[in-house]
Amino acid sequence: MPQSPIPLFIALARIGKMVNQDTDLIEIYLKEECNLPIDMINNLRNEKFVFILDGYDEIVERDCQCYERNRFNEWNAKVIISCRPEYLGSGYEKMFFPKNGERGSQELMITPFSKTEIQQYIKSYVNKGHSLHFDTDAYLQQIKNIPQLEDLISNPILLKITLIALPDLIKREASTALQINRINLYEEFLKTWFDRAQQRLLTIQQIDEEKKAFGRLNLDDFSNSCLQFSKDFAAEMFKDNNKVVIEYNSNNSNWEPFLGNEDAKRYLLRFSMPLIRRGTEYWFLHKSIRDYLIAMKFLESFKSTKLDITFFYKQSFASEPGVQQFVAEHIQQKMPDFKPKLLEFIESSKKDEHAQTASANAITILTLIGVQFINLIDLNGCNISGADLNNRILNDLQLAKAKLNQVNFQNVKLQNANLLSSSLQDANFKDADLTFANLQNTLLQVANFQNTTLQNANLQNANLQNVTFQNANFQNADLQYAKLPITSLRYANFKGANLSCVDFYDINTSNGLFFLGQYHEYGIGVEKDNHKAFIYYQKSAEMGHVSGTFQVGYCYDEGIGVEKNKFKATTYYRRLETEHANGIYKIGHSYANGIEVEKDEHKAFICYQKSASMGDSDGTNSVGECYLYGEGVEKDEIKAFAYYQKAAEMGSVNAICNLGECYQNGIGAEKDLTKAFELYLRSANLDLFMD
Numbered sequence: 139m140p141q142s143p144i145p146l147f148i149a150l151a152r153i154g155k156m157v158n159q160d161t162d163l164i165e166i167y168l169k170e171e172c173n174l175p176i177d178m179i180n181n182l183r184n185e186k187f188v189f190i191l192d193g194y195d196e197i198v199e200r201d202c203q204c205y206e207r208n209r210f211n212e213w214n215a216k217v218i219i220s221c222r223p224e225y226l227g228s229g230y231e232k233m234f235f236p237k238n239g240e241r242g243s244q245e246l247m248i249t250p251f252s253k254t255e256i257q258q259y260i261k262s263y264v265n266k267g268h269s270l271h272f273d274t275d276a277y278l279q280q281i282k283n284i285p286q287l288e289d290l291i292s293n294p295i296l297l298k299i300t301l302i303a304l305p306d307l308i309k310r311e312a313s314t315a316l317q318i319n320r321i322n323l324y325e326e327f328l329k330t331w332f333d334r335a336q337q338r339l340l341t342i343q344q345i346d347e348e349k350k351a352f353g354r355l356n357l358d359d360f361s362n363s364c365l366q367f368s369k370d371f372a373a374e375m376f377k378d379n380n381k382v383v384i385e386y387n388s389n390n391s392n393w394e395p396f397l398g399n400e401d402a403k404r405y406l407l408r409f410s411m412p413l414i415r416r417g418t419e420y421w422f423l424h425k426s427i428r429d430y431l432i433a434m435k436f437l438e439s440f441k442s443t444k445l446d447i448t449f450f451y452k453q454s455f456a457s458e459p460g461v462q463q464f465v466a467e468h469i470q471q472k473m474p475d476f477k478p479k480l481l482e483f484i485e486s487s488k489k490d491e492h493a494q495t496a497s498a499n500a501i502t503i504l505t506l507i508g509v510q511f512i513n514l515i516d517l518n519g520c521n522i523s524g525a526d527l528n529n530r531i532l533n534d535l536q537l538a539k540a541k542l543n544q545v546n547f548q549n550v551k552l553q554n555a556n557l558l559s560s561s562l563q564d565a566n567f568k569d570a571d572l573t574f575a576n577l578q579n580t581l582l583q584v585a586n587f588q589n590t591t592l593q594n595a596n597l598q599n600a601n602l603q604n605v606t607f608q609n610a611n612f613q614n615a616d617l618q619y620a621k622l623p624i625t626s627l628r629y630a631n632f633k634g635a636n637l638s639c640v641d642f643y644d645i646n647t648s649n650g651l652f653f654l655g656q657y658h659e660y661g662i663g664v665e666k667d668n669h670k671a672f673i674y675y676q677k678s679a680e681m682g683h684v685s686g687t688f689q690v691g692y693c694y695d696e697g698i699g700v701e702k703n704k705f706k707a708t709t710y711y712r713r714l715e716t717e718h719a720n721g722i723y724k725i726g727h728s729y730a731n732g733i734e735v736e737k738d739e740h741k742a743f744i745c746y747q748k749s750a751s752m753g754d755s756d757g758t759n760s761v762g763e764c765y766l767y768g769e770g771v772e773k774d775e776i777k778a779f780a781y782y783q784k785a786a787e788m789g790s791v792n793a794i795c796n797l798g799e800c801y802q803n804g805i806g807a808e809k810d811l812t813k814a815f816e817l818y819l820r821s822a823n824l825d826l827f828m829d
Contacts (some may be wrong), residue, residue: 143186143216151196151382152419158199163208164189164215187215194221196382196425201226205236224459227528227548227568229589250292256281263301271305280304284318295424296323303327321468324430328368328412332361335410351402360410367407369438371396372422372431373449380457382428383421426460433464436499440479451483451496456526456546466506480504481514487521487541494541498525505530587630602626603643624650628662648681655689659698672699679710687713688721695724708734719754726760730769743770750781755788762796766805779806786817795821 148167150157156166168174168182189210194200210217219234226233236242251259257278264274272280281287291297303326307318310326339352355363374396375381386397397420399405412423422428436455439448455461469476480500487497501522504511511517512534521541528548538558542565549569559579568588575595583603587610594614601621610630617637624642626632644650655674658667672693678686691710694703708728714721726745729738743764749757762781765774779800785793798817801810 141186143188145188145190147190147192150191150193151421151425154197154199154381154383157197158202158204158207160207161209162212164210164213183213185214187213189213189215189217191217191219193382193425194219195225198379200233202233204234211236229569251294251297252292253288256291256297259297260301263298269301269305271309277301277304280308287318290318290320290323295426296320299323299327303330306330306333319467319471321464321471324427324464328365328427329361331412332364332410335364336360339406339410345402347402348406351406355403355406364407364410365434367396367404368411369431369435371411372428373435373453375428376432376435376455376458376461377453382425383419385419387418429458429460430464432458432461433468436461436465437468437473440473445483445496446492450499451493454495454524455499456502456524459526462502462506462526466503469503470507477504477509477514484515484517484520484522488519491521494521494523498522498545502526505532511535625653627657628653648678648683648686651675651678651681652683652686652689655686668693668699670699684714684717684721688718688724691721691724705734719749719752720756722752723749723754723757723760726757730760739764739770741770750784753788755785755790755793758785758788759790759793759796762793766796775800775806777806791821 146164153167153171156163156170164187165176165179168179169176174182194204204219205211205217217236223230231243231245234243257274260277261274263269264272264277269277281291287300291300300323303323304318306329307322307326336356344352374393375384378384378392384393384397386393394400395404396408412427413420414423422431432455436450436453439445439450442448445451455465473479480503483493483496483500487493497520501520502525505527516536517540518536518538519540520537522545523541523543524545525542526546527550528546529550531551532555533551533553535552535555537560538556540557540560542557542560543563544565545562546566547570548566550567551571552575553571553573555572555575557575557577557580560577561581562577562585563581564584565582566586567590568586569590571591572595573591573593575592577592577595577597577600579599580597581601582605583601584605585602586606588606588608590610592610592612592615595612595616597612597615597617597620599619600617603621603623605623605626607626607630612630612632612635614634615632615636617632617635617640619639619641621641621643622637624645642650645654651674655671655678656662657664657671658674659671660666672690675686675689675693679690687710691707691714692698693700694707694710696702708725711721711724711728715725716722722745726742726749727733728735729745730742731737743761746757746760746764750761758781762778762785763769764771765781766778767773779797782793782797782800786797794817798814798821800806801817802814803809
């Protein structure tokens with residue numbers, strides 16, 4: 139009977155510093171968190187696992203290839219990762235593809251609780267004695283009486299918060315109970331929590347200092363003191379790199395004011411917070427509770443007479459959608475006069491550079507709520523650098539001469555927008571639509587235009603140094619006198635664009651010359667000309683360009699734009715003995731076949747092995763061949779099969795065919811004619827496609 143895989147659950151928020159560090163995450167977790175010795179960990183690699191990694195949205199470093207950066211391929215495991223997609227942006231799926239690409243990945247969405255599941259949960263909650271006031275029927279009746287509540291409680295955490303808060307909320311606000319919303323529920327949940335904490339403290343035996351502190355807290359309003367302490371603690375977590383879990387020990391004195399035991403009052407306040415503690419680690423019952431408290435800390439700023447020293451003024455919430463949503467909901471529901479306060483921040487940013495963070499926060503919230511700016515405020519010349527405007531519709535927006543550095547415009551509609559002479563350095567326009575937008579004289583250094591639509595946009599005199607252009611559409615755009623990297627022509631669509639007098643600033647660099655070679659070899663934006671391609675490759679090689687050096691060798695090898703010359707090809711390949719994976723493979727090929735060097739199978743094997751370690755599929759396949767035939771190394775069919783398998787996963791047609799031969803003849807693996815046929819068919823199809 140086949141062995142079931144071993145499930146391993148890991149809460150990522152608790153080990154955020156270990157994730158995406160280009161190391162074996164599972165090995166480090168088992169060693170540091172589970173205290174397993176390395177020999178035991180290595181033995182576990184032979185077992186089948188299911189890794190359940192919860193809360194990817196709760197770590198800071200998310201924007202990378204998760205599967206590779208955590209080396210999940212070193213384990214025989216299926217990997218399940220939970221994450222709220224709004225924290226990832228569009229195109230996030232590729233970040234989670236395993237090495238075999240999209241075929242090895244599946245995305246599932248967790249559906250809201252059904253009515254039946256809600257009823258079952260409520261019944262279980264009541265039966266376990268958690269409810270002090272309502273029975274199951276009372277809960278169900280109240281849910282029926284409050285229409286908007288049914289949608290809210292389809293979310294599991296909101297269902298739990300509702301069951302705790304609803305009885306007191308209805309009792310406290312009987313006349314307005316029908317206006318229940320998410321803000322009301324979190325507010326009432328915390329009041330109920332603090333009230334219960336107060337009651338618990340009345341029954342617990344306390345030392346004299348604690349009794350005195352408890353008495354003072356009761357005089358000061360115990361619940362409000364707890365709320366303020368919780369808001370301050372959550373805000374410090376946010377300021378400290380948006381942490382979800384805090385580790386407190388004697389070496390981490392920064393958290394002494396909240397987590398230390400020296401002060402009796404602070405000890406009682408911490409005891410009363412909705413926290414979970416495990417060893418030296420502390421975190422809120424749920425991240426949404428932390429986010430709500432942070433939002434309330436931001437909103438506290440509006441009560442201050444000195445706005446320039448407030449949290450809203452000094453701290454950006456662009457990185458935290460959960461906090462933004464709570465702020466937006468609270469403002470809509472409880473601050474009817476919010477617009478003038480927020481617009482004032484934006485207006486002041488035109489003259490006061492210190493108002494930039496508050497201005498960015500303000501426009502983030504105003505656009506999230508859906509405020510239209512026409513006839514409301516003149517945004518020209520404002521400073522909203524660092525704002526998060528993703529997924530907004532901002533067509534016709536007037537933002538001339540504005541500071542928009544590092545603004546997140548991902549997936550934004552900015553058709554006909556006027557961004558004349560604005561600074562947009564390091565801005566993110568991924569998947570945005572800037573059709574007919576005016577970007578004349580803009581500074582766009584290091585901006586991201588991946589998959590951006592810029593059809594008919596005006597980019598005259600724009601500075602586009604070091605911009606990401608992958609799949610951008612500049613069709614019919616006007617780029618006259620713009621500053622543009624020559625590499626952009628390879629990655630973006632400039633069909634019909636005006637490129638007259640463009641300053642291709644990197645055209646004489648080694649990288650620029652290499653790409654000019656690519657354009658001429660493949661006919662990208664210019665007429666195909668292999669000889670010109672060779673000349674440009676040669677110039678880039680003379681300047682030390684690694685890929686250019688390889689291409690010169692390859693041109694000599696294959697007679698592309700120059701007469702075939704195996705000796706010169708080998709000479710150029712040998713310049714790459716430490717830098718270019720496929721170049722090192724080519725050197726190995728020369729040794730294996732005695733091409734312009736003395737034949738040496740062992741040296742060939744060493745080169746193939748080095749090339750394979752650098753991720754080259756040809757080198758990996760050739761290592762397999764060396765092991766299969768005993769060329770330059772002792773014959774080993776099992777190792778041959780393993781290397782063929784690795785190279786096949788990299789997409790090597792030859793390796794796929796070789797793997798089929800292994801299955802056909804039982805070389806290094808059990809004979810399997812069906813698998814052999816499938817691999818031969820796949821190899822043939824890929825070969826046909828490449829031709």
